[in-house]
Amino acid sequence: MSFLLRDRSRRLLGDLLGPYRRQIIVLVAIIVTCNVASLSIPYLVKVGIDAGIPPMLAGSGPGTLVTVVAAILVAAAVQLVTRQVFLRMAGRLGQGILLELRRRVFDHFQRLSLSFHDGYTSGRVVSRLTSDIDAISEMLQSGFDDLVTAVLTLVGTAVLLLALDVHLGLVALLPLPVLALFTRWFRRQSSIVYRRTRETVALVIVHFVESMTGMRAVQAFRREPRNQAIFSRLNTDYRDANMRSMRLIAVFSPGVKLIGNVTIAAVLLYGGTLAVQGEVTVGVLAAFLLYLRQFYEPMQEISQFYNTFQSAGAALEKLSGVLEERPDVAEPADPVTLDDPRGRIEFRDVEFSYLDGTPVLPRLNLVVPAGQTVALVGTTGAGKTTLAKLVSRFYDPVAGRVLLDGVDLRALGEETRHAAIVLVTQENFLFSGTVADNIRFGRPDASMADVVAAARAIGADTFVSALPEGYDTQVGKHGGRLSAGQRQLVAFARAFLADPAVLILDEATSSLDVSSERLVQRAMQTVLTDRTALIIAHRLSTVEIADRVLVMDGGRIVEDGPPAELIGGTGRFAGLHRAWLESISEHG
Secondary structure (H helix, E strand, O other): OHHHOOHHHHHHHHHHHHHHHHHHHHHHHHHHHHHHHHHHHHHHHHHHHHHHHHHHHOOOOOHHHHHHHHHHHHHHHHHHHHHHHHHHHHHHHHHHHHHHHHHHHHHHHHHOOHHHHHHOOHHHHHHHHHHHHHHHHHHHHHHHHHHHHHHHHHHHHHHHHHHHOHHHHHHHHOOHHHHHHHHHHHHHHHHHHHHHHHHHHHHHHHHHHHHHHOHHHHHHOOOHHHHHHHHHHHHHHHHHHHHHHHHHHHHHHHHHHHHHHHHHHHHHHHHHHHHHOOOOOHHHHHHHHHHHHHHHHHHHHHHHHHHHHHHHHHHHHHHHHHHOOOOOOOOOOOOEOOOOOOOOEEEEEEEEEOOOOOEEEEEEEEEEOOOOEEEEEOOOOOOHHHHHHHHOOOOOOOEEEEEEOOEEHHHEOHHHHHHHEEEEEOOOOOOOOEHHHHHHHHOOOOOHHHHHHHHHHHOOHHHHHOOOOHHHOEOOHHHOOOOHHHHHHHHHHHHHHHOOOEEEEEOOOOOOOHHHHHHHHHHHHHHHOOOEEEEEOOOOOHHHHOOEEEEEEOOEEEEEEOHHHHHOOOOHHHHHHHHHHHHHHHHO
16 A cells, blocks of 8 residues: 555655565565464365265265364464464564654754744654654554455455355455445545544644743743643543544444345355256355355455555654655765864854844954854844854755865765864753763763763862762752752763863853852853853853953944953953943942
8 A cells, every 4th residue: 555655655664674584574474474374264164064064964974074174273273373473573673663663753853943943842843753753653563464465364364265166256246346435435524534633633742742841931920720721621632533433444344244234144044946957056155145245344454454454654754754854954965074173163244034024234254263262242133143153054955055174064975074173052951861971962972071071171070979869869850859050060070071072061151049150150250161161151251261352243243352352442342341330239
């Protein structure tokens, strides 16, 4: 049924199944053997009745009947063994495919640019890795098994019915057009219903993840009732979609059984008449009835597989769409490496705008010598953070070039760039794990001695040593067991241990109280030594440690000079500095 998939979904499925071609051939051979054994049993019953019972009635021994019974037991044993082997092999194959699919999706999500993640919610990400993978898992674990078994049973049974007796076989197959129309109706309706089910479950997951992720804001603004109302509505929609699916099955499943039972009754009536007239044997009639029972049961399995396939096909389409997303920040085909980056940054005629097309940096030219600490100040939207993101290469400029030591960032390899440039943000995100794990985040191979040395260098060792388990203390979700200042110190220790040539601090002290800010500023002075630094700060106390201040407005640099020189002038920075001093005196 891969022809029902779109091209990209078919390519993904073929790519995933490619390494398992031999196993798939073996599985097909096993399931064919299993079905042949199953289909042989009614025929052996016919032989037993027609060839085994009459000799016994004539006074002969039960030799023939015993032989037939032995053959039935052998067929049942073959069916049992092949079924077990098939399920085990199919399970391993399915789990191998799912393992590779999850790996690909997770790896690809990490490599996609920030512009993608800015528009792709965390709830949708979770939905791709949970409900969509589960839908494909259901198809791999049971769907294909049911389909192959059902198709082989239908074809094999139809052939055997006609082979046993053409006239009786035609009567048995007479309801097939009605069954085909009924199945077609069900397939169309289920396609609509199951698509709605996938859509509603995705919305439930998205809302749940976003509500849990933003729980602090939810509770701070007393958003719980509104969020609960939204979740109740989405949950009700999901329930209603599932109920429509169940109602559809409630019509189809009994309908198939009714057609099957009516057919059995018709065959029994017509076959009984033929048997009385001596045109068919009792064994043939018994085999017909057994085969008919086998014939109509797979119709439900095929319909169920179609539903599973619809769900898995929709999930595969979403996943293949994600996997075909290309990063806006593409890796170079022939990356350049810098053995000993110095940290000289240069913007040459750089222009940049986000997706809406609004210019953020109209045309920027800037040179930051290696080892210089530059503070970026200006109002919100002036372009400070955009400048930092371009240096970090979270985005590429629309025009112009950003260079590190004279090399365009687009030409640098990923490892070289990440080793040379580190960004520390105000969120100072910590991952679940120990303090030591978070410090060595940028250098996973760092020893504990290196971790402790980095913490001591920036002044974090004092508070870390006072924690219940020291460096082995679990920081909790998002570092929730540490204060904002402690999280920032851990982030600085992480940056110090990574030892980049360029360090970018994006409002790294904006969320701290005065005492924590002083600790962090002392750490900053240690971290910034002998490296190029860009500091984005609204608090002008942070600017005092800079060698140079750039005042930005509308993506342009309107003032440029040493802090003391600008403070003594009459420009914007001098006005900002005076306003900052007044605010300190008012709150002193």
